Amino acid sequence: MRYAIVDIETTGAHAKGHGITEIAVVITDGTTELERWETLVDPGLNIPLHITHLTGITNDMVHSAPTFDAIADELEEVLSGCVFVAHNVGFDYAFIRGHYEAIGRVWSSPKLCTVRMARKLLPGHASYSLGRICEDLGIINDARHRAMGDCAATVKLFHHMLATNRAADVVSGMLKRGERESWLPQHVPTSDFEALPSAPGVYRFLNKKGTPIYIGMSHNVRHRVRTHFNGSMKSARRQAFLRDIYCIKAESCGSVLMARLIEDELIRIHWPIHNRAQKSIPIRTAIVSYTDQRGFKRLHLQRQRHSKHAIRWFRREDDARAWLHAQAVLHKLQPELLGLGSDGRSQSIGEDRRTAHNKAMHTIIDAAQTRETWAIVDRGRTPEERAIVLMENEQVKGWCYTDATVKRFDEISELIELKNGSATADAIVQHALYERELGKISFDIIEPTA
Template sequence: MYAILDIETTGGKYNEEGITEIAIYKYNGHEVVDQFISLINPEREIQPFVVNLTGINSNMLRNAPKFYEVAKRIVEITEDCILVAHNAQFDYRILCTEFRRLGFEYERKSLCTVELSKNLIPDQPSYSLGKLVRSLGIPVTDRHRASGDALATVKLFKLLLDKDSGKSIIQNSVRLNPKHQLEPKHIDIIANLPTVTGVYYIHNDKGDIIYIGKSKNIKKRINQHLIGTNTKSKKIQAKISTVTYEATGSELVALLKESEEIKRVKPLYNKALRRSIFTHALYHFKDEHDYINLKIDIANGKEKPITTFSNRQSGKSFITKAVEDYNLCQKLTGLYKTKTSCFNYEIKSCDGACIQKEPSELYNKKVNLLIEKNSYANKNMVIVDKGRVVDERSAILIENGVFRGIGFFNLNYQINNLDVLESIITPMQNNRDTQHIIQSYLRRNKRLKILHI
């Protein structure tokens, strides 16, 4: 018996996707004998590209059942069945992830119609479901919806069964998918960890720290390390003995602590973060007409940047939005290379700094507003964020534009001058990475409380 299925998901990070729709057709080799089709509320955001691809949006899923409400039905309809899917590894992984969130290990044998098609119908120009069934004359409706794709897979699988006249290729292609089970030692490690924001330290059996990380949910992140299949995860799984942690409450505090600790300890498996965590920066200069120009360039460590970015695309996105928010010129921000006016001037959304029509004094005021907003040079301020408990807050101190350290204070405690602050602050290193971490965090979290002192 076969359970032929298709799953639509929210998209997003590996092993963090949620199911938005599932279709399962129980097939006995001759006909469909049972079926289950349902939208599912994934309890998380759907990526925009997925909405465009499938047409499934959050409004459609608001009243749909959650996965735990349909889990029993999925177990029953797939009981004693071989799961069949086009790219079965993906669908099987998604199902296992959802069941694992419920504390249940789901295990079934599986068959992949991509793999079977390559063996039984060789030399096809493409083995994507849409192109393959079209080339084979198999009708398909509701493409990129679970029911339509699962039905197309049923018809494709029927054709593959017919082609496998010796009944050996399909039999030899059945896979028993390995469980991603935790070893008993790993289960004990997970059991003792909290679901809080903070920095964690993975130790080997000698007590040495082999990896440092930060997470908004330490238990969940360590679990990902211990069931991961990539090279780094496997190395950590082989060496891990204990995990210690420091709760921070604030993600910003966790990021700063992680960066400093990695540079201090230099753990074996943190090679990437020992280097600078940003590659590009925003610089400014005045041209021959006295206009302040902006440019995204490779961070060189010599010039002092306004702010920094993890990559060029991140910087370009920032500048594109800044042009709109501050009514800046595309040409003077490096977005539009021309010897004359920029494109926005032609559509009357630029005031003409590109052709010296807008006075430099007025234009430079707008640029300076952007610089002031995105740089904390020469500023005395405290960034107030979440604390480790409900009645606590964290404080990140910037003094004369230099990051000084972090501390925690009770909500009843007044922090209104540097003397009070310095008594609760634990000093930390100021470097290019800490500046990047703080500025990036401020860009992403517009509603943070900032005290100017």
């Protein structure tokens, strides 16, 4: 088998918006160097001063160098038929693939990461950066942060690892189609992924300190986590995101509804840096009351994301209008005073009707604001377990998991763990009720007996 050990120098830390300034490739059969190839590259961009201080590559040095387009054919020929190997392979691979894409070409290769190999074959080191691991092993690098210097050091490291007892099995496993080492972030052990449930749940990406940097949910946690690591690594944010992940934790929640509620709660506790904002809260139709200049109590429809000042709110405007029409008919009130506008036949209400009108309006408002409690009974995390969500009108008051058989509403209060609640949690339940109406999900609803 032939391996292409690759190292590149660049104008910045991510492939999107930055260019390659130098490429070095060493072809090896795993024990002996077969070929070396290197070139400076004109990135078409100014090289930042701090990059020049790090690598020693100046703008003058690359001024007359070929562009990537000019060396693309030769580089592809050098890499052809080889396994692409690099220290933190995702970085070098993303840059080279991105540069081919920029000139309208598709390039791909099987790849190995010497960071992951070292963690498997050379355990116990404090750091697996190229400089530190080479220092530990006595590998000399006379040109650090230049492409061929780092490339040659990586070759020696690679040869050293291939000479260990388990090397053949480790390399074979990493090269298998879909092998997780090829797409998992470099610091994440495969055992973390193996432990993920293929069921509804919540997952957390943790940094080196064990702090959640991203929290998500899915109806299939394992599949969703896998999708985070698909595709390109071009953007700086994505590269930083993957580089910061050291551990993946997850928990089954039993149902999508519970996964969404627990995700919302965990995000509000930890506010992870890569959850840019809390989940978007849907805009709903609220019914609010006010008193006009003539002293008449009136209702008004308005679209808002919260239930503040609302006597009732509805997911759909049509439902809100239907409720108002029903109140107008029931209490013999003019529709336009309930926020429904005029059909052209109504006449202005006289001052002598104000007291009766306002009395009827207070009756409507009091009834709308009556605190109605009810509960959702959903699937639990095991066949025997049930999840219970306690609601007060349209607001989430709390939830719990229980193995107890719950048949009556009055059995719930002692089981429920009260929560702080949020507008997002309320919207999650309303969306679940809508999905239940459509037959997409199922759960039971328990109400107090009269």
